Amino acid sequence: ETGVTQTPRHLVMGMTNKKSLKCEQHLGHNAMYWYKQSAKKPLELMFVYSLEERVENNSVPSRFSPECPNSSHLFLHLHTLQPEDSALYLCASSQEPSLAGELFFGEGSRLTVL
Amino acid sequence: GENVEQHPSTLSVQEGDSAVIKCTYSDSASNYFPWYKQELGKGPQLIIDIRSNVGEKKDQRIAVTLNKTAKHFSLHITETQPEDSAVYFCAARGSNSGYALNFGKGTSLLVTP
Numbered sequence: 001e002t003g004v005t006q007t008p009r010h011l012v013m014g015m016t017n018k019k020s021l022k023c024e025q026h027l028g029h030n031a032m033y034w035y036k037q038s039a040k041k042p043l044e045l046m047f048v049y050s051l052e053e054r055v056e057n058n059s060v061p062s063r064f065s066p067e068c069p070n071s072s073h074l075f076l077h078l079h080t081l082q083p084e085d086s087a088l089y090l091c092a093s094s095q096e097p098s099l100a101g102e103l104f105f106g107e108g109s110r111l112t113v114l
Numbered sequence: 115g116e117n118v119e120q121h122p123s124t125l126s127v128q129e130g131d132s133a134v135i136k137c138t139y140s141d142s143a144s145n146y147f148p149w150y151k152q153e154l155g156k157g158p159q160l161i162i163d164i165r166s167n168v169g170e171k172k173d174q175r176i177a178v179t180l181n182k183t184a185k186h187f188s189l190h191i192t193e194t195q196p197e198d199s200a201v202y203f204c205a206a207r208g209s210n211s212g213y214a215l216n217f218g219k220g221t222s223l224l225v226t227p
Contacts, residue, residue: 002157042118043158043203043217056214090157102148103215105157 003027006091006106013081014114021076021109023091029104031097032074034066037088037108049074050097081113116141116208120218127194127225135221137204138186146207147180147187148215153200161202162189194225 004025013019025032034046048056049068063085065077074091088110092103117140127133139147145166150158164171164178164187171178175194180187187206191198201222205215 002159004157040219042219043215045214048214058214092157102160102163103150103158105150105159107155107157 002104002106004091004093004104004106006089006109008109009107010110010112012112012114013078015081015083017081018077018079020078021089021091021111023074023076023106025072025074025091025093025104027093027104029093029095030071031094032068032071033092033094033097033103034064034074034076035090035092035105037090043090046076048097055097078111081111083113086111086113116144116206116216118204118206118216118218120204120221122221123219124222125224127223129194129196129225129227131194133189133191133194133198133223133225135189135202135204135223136186137188137206137218138184139206139208139216140185141206141208142182142185144185144206144208146215147178148205149176149178149189150203150205150217151200152203152220158203191223194223196225196227199223199225 007022032049036044046060047066052068067075088108090108091106120137148163151161152158177190201220204218
């Protein structure tokens with residue numbers, strides 16, 4: 001148990017569906033992240049939020065839409081995805097985004113786009 | 115931007131032997147180098163990290179060494195056990211990385227009894 005909970009753990013969706021991934025952290029951290037993990041590729045940072053404000057967006061397509069309503073919750077809204085978007089989506093949190101410190105990851109949401 | 119190369123991609127060792135994983139980075143101003151372990155079905159978990167003002171750090175059976183001149187750092191696991199089997203990722207934080215850690219592609223370590 002890392003203190004970061006992601007739901008759902010598995011999601012299968014068609015290209016025309018709209019779905020959302022949810023992340024909740026119980027660590028009192030100020031920063032939350034979305035990472036994409038694909039086979040044989042490095043972890044890719046997608047979005048960073050600090051105190052509910054988006055501070056980084058790594059050229060992610062607009063079919064991925066993040067939302068951070070408070071410092072404990074982070075969502076990734078998905079719509080009109082492509083099969084190549086199938087991957088493990090990892091949420092993480094840290095004390096502060098600007099300091100070199102530990103990232104605490106959730107167990108991930110395995111997304112399959114048909 | 116920062117580029118992190120990690121080798122080998124797979125590593126198989128006998129229980130009790132040592133395992134070494136190596137990473138190189140491109141940004142000479144990088145100052146933070148963590149190692150994460152990812153077990154099957156779980157998210158990555160930090161196991162050890164080192165900052166650029168230190169050459170070596172040890173925590174029980176794991177150690178990390180950093181060579182700033184050559185721009186490489188390594189993870190050493192001694193007396194390996196089957197529960198060490200996992201995917202290990204190195205990462206580097208460059209001076210121009212913003213908030214990003216740049217990860218290597220990972221090393222799948224298998225420790226056989």
